[in-house]
Amino acid sequence: xxxxxxxxxxxxxxxxxxxxxxxxxxxxxxxxxxxxxxxxxxxxxxxxxxxxxxxxxxxxxxxxxxxxxxxxxxxxxxxxxxxxxxxxxxxxxxxxxxxxxxxxxxxxxxxxxxxxxxxxxxxxxxxxxxx
Ligand code: AMP
Numbered sequence: 001x002x003x004x005x006x007x008x009x010x011x012x013x014x015x016x017x018x019x020x021x022x023x024x025x026x027x028x029x030x031x032x033x034x035x036x037x038x039x040x041x042x043x044x045x046x047x048x049x050x051x052x053x054x055x056x057x058x059x060x061x062x063x064x065x066x067x068x069x070x071x072x073x074x075x076x077x078x079x080x081x082x083x084x085x086x087x088x089x090x091x092x093x094x095x096x097x098x099x100x101x102x103x104x105x106x107x108x109x110x111x112x113x114x115x116x117x118x119x120x121x122x123x124x125x126x127x128x129x130x131x
Contacts, residue, residue: 003091005041016123018070019130023056024063028123029095031111035122036075036098040064047090064094070129071098075122081105 008015009025016028018038029037042060046052052060068080077098083105084094097105114122 003045004089005039005091005093006043006045009041009043016119018067018123018126019063021063023059026063026067028119032114033107033109033111034075034077034098034104035112035114035118036071036077036096036126038067038071038096038126039093040067040096041091041093046092048086049084049092049094052092060092060094064096066130067126068096070126070131071096073129074125083107 002010004013007013008027009020018026018028020026023043024040025043026038026040029039040060040063042052042056044052044056049057064082068082071080075098077100079099081097081099081104082094083097085107086092099105103109
């Protein structure tokens with residue numbers, strides 16, 4: 001059975017896409033901690049990040065770096081924070097969260113409620129900065 005993230009990659013369910021190449025895909029987290037909270041995944045279905053083969057993991061890190069730079073250009077913030085949880089979705093993913101303070105990456109806090117229009121605006125602003 002395809003994971004929910006593979007269904008996003010395959011276009012079976014919608015997502016606010018930021019960028020993709022043949023091996024990786026980045027899209028907005030639907031329950032964001034901050035505007036610009038993004039998930040980066042390998043298209044290959046592997047549950048746990050550190051079970052990914054070395055080459056794919058290295059590529060995922062470099063792709064995430066490009067996405068993080070795009071987030072920083074599009075969303076005013078001091079840093080782009082990085083987190084890996086993977087407790088909900090069994091398809092490895094890296095959270096990238098724009099940070100102005102430590103509490104911006106507190107996964108216990110209530111998630112932002114954004115309109116569809118705002119998600120589209122944010123995704124398009126970050127996608128435009130992706131190089
Ligand atoms: P975790 O596996 O603990 O890292 O959490 C999974 C993350 O994926 C959560 O932050 C969810 O909000 C996010 N998520 C789950 N389904 C979707 C979806 N369809 N589109 C975007 N983000 C999602």
